[in-house]
Amino acid sequence: MLGTLAKWLRILGYDTLFFPYARDDFLIKLAEKGERILLTKDRELAESFEKSYFVKSEKLERQLCEVIKSFSLKKREKSRCSVCNGELEKLNKDEIRNLVPYYVFQTQETFFRCKNCGKIYWKGTHVEKIERFIEKVYQDMDCE
Numbered sequence: 001m002l003g004t005l006a007k008w009l010r011i012l013g014y015d016t017l018f019f020p021y022a023r024d025d026f027l028i029k030l031a032e033k034g035e036r037i038l039l040t041k042d043r044e045l046a047e048s049f050e051k052s053y054f055v056k057s058e059k060l061e062r063q064l065c066e067v068i069k070s071f072s073l074k075k076r077e078k079s080r081c082s083v084c085n086g087e088l089e090k091l092n093k094d095e096i097r098n099l100v101p102y103y104v105f106q107t108q109e110t111f112f113r114c115k116n117c118g119k120i121y122w123k124g125t126h127v128e129k130i131e132r133f134i135e136k137v138y139q140d141m142d143c144e
């Protein structure tokens with residue numbers, strides 16, 4: 001249920017794990033061990049574990065707003081891989097010649113690769129959309 005929120009927290013640059021089917025005790029252990037905060041839609045779980053946050057809204061924009069507000073999150077310089085949470089490293093243009101479509105190679109200058117899963121990111125139009133969405137979330141802060 002919070003998978004999309006997790007993706008967006010990674011885009012904001014926060015180390016975010018996501019387990020849709022994990023048991024409560026597993027999640028609590030993980031949070032304790034990794035000094036993480038447990039975000040959940042399960043009110044009982046949230047009440048039973050101090051270092052947790054109950055996500056109230058069903059809507060992504062509001063969920064992001066809630067979490068950003070509650071933990072005073074700023075957008076970090078570097079995003080993490082939205083797929084696997086890996087760290088991104090900047091690549092030189094000559095390193096990616098054979099890794100992206102020719103058109104992309106010709107038209108883009110800045111590339112990043114996930115150190116974990118190898119996914120390659122570049123600043124295409126989708127990134128502009130992502131940045132606009134984040135800007136809007138920070139501007140509106142549409143939650144209580």
Ligand SMILES: [Zn+2]
Pocket residue numbers: 081082083084085086114115116117118119
């Ligand atoms: Zn990755």
